[in-house]
Amino acid sequence: MRGRGDRLAGALAEAELDRYLVTDLTNVRYLTGFTGTNGACICGPDLRLFLTDFRYTERAAAEVEGWETLTIGSDWLQGIAERLRGRVGFEDDQVSVRLLGKLKEKLGEGTEMVAAGGRVAGLRRVKDAEELATIAEASKLADAAWAWALERGLAGRRERDVARATEARIRELGGDPSFPVIVAAGPSAALPHAEPGEREIGRGELVVFDMGAKLDGYCSDGTRTFATGEPGERARGVYEVVRQAQAAALGAIRAGVRGEDVDSAARKPIGDAGYGERFGHALGHGVGLEVHEGPRLSQRSEDVLAPGEVVTVEPGIYLPGDLGVRIEDLVVVGEGALRNLSSLPKELQLVE
Numbered sequence: 184m185r186g187r188g189d190r191l192a193g194a195l196a197e198a199e200l201d202r203y204l205v206t207d208l209t210n211v212r213y214l215t216g217f218t219g220t221n222g223a224c225i226c227g228p229d230l231r232l233f234l235t236d237f238r239y240t241e242r243a244a245a246e247v248e249g250w251e252t253l254t255i256g257s258d259w260l261q262g263i264a265e266r267l268r269g270r271v272g273f274e275d276d277q278v279s280v281r282l283l284g285k286l287k288e289k290l291g292e293g294t295e296m297v298a299a300g301g302r303v304a305g306l307r308r309v310k311d312a313e314e315l316a317t318i319a320e321a322s323k324l325a326d327a328a329w330a331w332a333l334e335r336g337l338a339g340r341r342e343r344d345v346a347r348a349t350e351a352r353i354r355e356l357g358g359d360p361s362f363p364v365i366v367a368a369g370p371s372a373a374l375p376h377a378e379p380g381e382r383e384i385g386r387g388e389l390v391v392f393d394m395g396a397k398l399d400g401y402c403s404d405g406t407r408t409f410a411t412g413e414p415g416e417r418a419r420g421v422y423e424v425v426r427q428a429q430a431a432a433l434g435a436i437r438a439g440v441r442g443e444d445v446d447s448a449a450r451k452p453i454g455d456a457g458y459g460e461r462f463g464h465a466l467g468h469g470v471g472l473e474v475h476e477g478p479r480l481s482q483r484s485e486d487v488l489a490p491g492e493v494v495t496v497e498p499g500i501y502l503p504g505d506l507g508v509r510i511e512d513l514v515v516v517g518e519g520a521l522r523n524l525s526s527l528p529k530e531l532q533l534v535e
């Protein structure tokens with residue numbers, strides 16, 4: 184974790200900040216290793232200070248690496264304010280206006296708060312070898328949960344029952360679901376963020392099955408669309424368009440490519456097939472300590488891909504009242520070929 188504080192300090196010098204206050208707990212965890220629910224970091228050229236309260240002193244001693252730990256007694260904000268100097272960057276995308284106002288009241292003379300959010304999120308985009316190994320492991324765990332779920336069959340069961348049973352299986356395998364499992368069949372699958380319902384999955388339907396596992400704080404995310412028996416020519420046609428779009432996007436991913444261009448690579452075949460209006464979400468997103476983080480693969484993204492970033496590639500076509508298809512892989516961006524962490528096949532699988 185020490186290297187992470189150094190990288191942050193380097194970024195601060197560029198922004199002419201004397202101190203940087205990190206209050207977002209995921210960012211605190213990333214920098215220090217701390218997993219408790221109250222902590223903050225102050226970073227400066229020669230300062231790596233982690234603050235917590237008495238409830239977490241012991242946990243901090245066990246977890247925090249490369250940062251000096253300080254337990255703050257009664258007045259949390261006062262304890263922080265006393266350790267801020269000069270131009271202090273803070274996470275304006277995380278800190279409430281109210282909290283900022285209270286903190287400002289306690290600052291010493293000559294100390295000023297500067298909106299400077301997103302610095303740690305920027306660092307988090309590129310994963311180190313250990314993070315990549317954990318995410319790959321999480322992805323493998325999810326794939327194992329899928330295999331288990333498919334063995335039990337989908338047709339004749341309620342979407343919600345399949346989803347809950349799969350979440351339980353993820354826990355049995357030693358992880359946690361990184362978000363509530365999505366199982367959406369037939370017309371329900373036409374909603375990109377469908378919640379599993381009471382509906383019984385029929386025969387010959389397409390079933391969108393979206394899930395991820397979380398291990399040591401790191402998430403995976405993937406989707407497959409299965410058919411409960413022969414779904415018919417039209418459904419197969421839609422599936423094939425999505426599969427080709429997904430392959431095109433995977434082929435476009437490498438370091439130096441813009442997120443917008445990868446998104447376009449998937450959008451083109453879907454548009455050509457006449458379904459442009461039916462692919463209403465972004466192509467993909469970064470995954471790490473959070474299941475949605477940078478970089479973004481979308482038409483509005485200004486991100487440029489870098490080696491070591493982990494992103495999803497998840498085109499879909501959704502026909503309201505009828506059916507939906509989404510195929511999502513989790514991949515590691517490389518200088519050349521990407522590394523695909525998803526092992527499930529992508530030809531349409533007919534399942535029970």
Ligand code: ZN
Binds near residue numbers: 405468495497511
């Ligand atoms: Zn996703």
Ligand code: ZN
Binds near residue numbers: 394405406
């Ligand atoms: Zn997903």
